[in-house]
Amino acid sequence: MSNSDENTTDLDQPSATLRGRLTRRLTGLSDWLNRRPTTVRWVLAGPVVLIVSLISMAAIPFWFPKGAAGVDHLVFPVILFPLIWSAFFFYAVMSDRLLTTSAVLVGAIGGQLALILVMI
């Protein structure tokens, strides 16, 4: 038994249990992803990256500076779309950690979607 386990008090017990369950779940998810890496990577680099890029293009107008003529926040999302797509695509292809990559991409979708829904 490690020192940290010995020092755990009753008050820490629920959070430790939660952490343990979360760790087990994430490990399970990571194993599931790593058992089928090619399929997962195809899905991530294909439809998921496309959705992330489209949602990024839709969310940028809400936080990008409007600029002197009041058009920058409308124009730059359109200009940047190919670069955003490429950046996420190569991230999805080159990253070795499928769980982290999935989390980043899903987080990017969720976070930006929430921003759009709040601002709209």
Add this chain to the structure above:
Amino acid sequence: MLSLKQNVTKRLVAVHGWSGVVLGLLLYVVLLTGAVAVFDYEIATWSTDRVDARMALADNATDIIETALTEVGVSEVERLNVSFAHTGEAVVYLHGLPNPDPDESRSVSMRVKIDPKTGEPTETLVGAEADIFEHQARILERFLVDLHVRLHVPEPWGLFLTGILGLVMMVASISGFVIHRHLFKDLFVPERPGKRLVSFRDRHALAGTWGLPFAVVLAFTGTFYSFALSLGLPVVSLVAFGGDREAAIEAVIGGGAHGEIAPAAMTDLNALIARSEAAAGNKPSPGFQIHHWGLEDGEITVFHSARTGGLLADSRKYALATGEYLGPSIILGQQPSAGAAAVELMAPLHFGHFGGFVSKLVWVGLGGALSFVTITGLQLWARKRQDEALWRFFDRVIGIVGYGLPIAMVGAAYGFFLALALGDPEVWTPWAFIIVSGVCIAVGLAVRRLDLLSAIYRGSLGLGCFCLPLVRLEVGGSGWVEALAAGRPMIPTLDVFFFLTGLGYLVWLARETVLAPAVRAEGQVAEPAE
């Protein structure tokens, strides 16, 4: 070049290869037609080739406007454009005119053509804005540009398709850069002889290395042009304007004033254009655009190309009632901004027209090199897998498309010229392309020996290019002396280009089919070991 883990490199090599294999042939079509379309203006000049002198705007702008307004019967116009047809006529487009049908509330547009010699109107056309643009005289140019922009697939799907091809090109070029092991060495790698696998790799590496930065620039700007209106504007207008596309366009482009505007006398247009031309470095303006002619808030944008050494167009804006200079013409919004500058920068980067003929020539060369990179990449992929029947067939298809496309483009030019004399070029230019493509495909599938097939294709392309200027002259095109005297050096230049290209292919064919076997038979060339 970059230090990567083995499994990452393996994935990138797969991405590089498959991105090309899946859509590589379509990418080749877009790249080659794009390289040709860089010379769209020159092709239009060469193919329509009338050498009538056009009017100088600084001497005739007022007369042109008055003639058009008299012809249409109005004194105020919401929007008005003046440009020149390749036939030398001044073409006035008037938009937002009252509909002649009292039951129809939508405004109409009119096109009035004015003879450069007499100053009289020669043709008046009424219709919707999209229907009145001058098409007849630019059929060959428009056919090639449409093939490049949307592969003749209906909107918006054609733009989606070319946008996806742009992304594929971006993937192929960036992955190509990352997996490149000898970036600088490959700039000077000679092709190893023998048409072996390594020969294809050398060709691909050499052309690809030189074209890498250009490929990224073209892919980025091309994707922007394909997706800007088909995807970007709808998405942005959906979230920022509740789906109101008109409101989004008005916010970005800037809308005109609303409500009643008082009529006003217009300034001397000839003097204003002369002033603009002097300020833009004494360059004759190719045309102008007017908003609210006859009203006190009327404005004119006088178009000018980029100054020598400049990258962006030097168009200028003036108030029509006072003649006051309002500042440079801005593509987006009402005042200069980073967004407008970025959008404006896309055009010179994609079309390469910032440095005149020389920069266009560089763009054509690099575009041609990238087409070559695409084809050699596909060949490399297919030759590595010659054991499988599917890839052997794919190798044949690469040859059919690789040679078939330029042959069909030359065929479209023949169709255009022959139809100029005999029929309707609008119909026969695309039909000639389709018929020649069909013949190329049929020959490609019928001839079993690949070396014989290549020889047939090279011979057809060489002969087609070589004879094209003769056909142009035969159907009434102007001669070189006449064209040079009329200030159109592009006509003999393109004729010479076609002569030399044709000759080059015929010489290559002769060397491959007649000389090379003879030399090989004498045993002077040893077959290199694999």
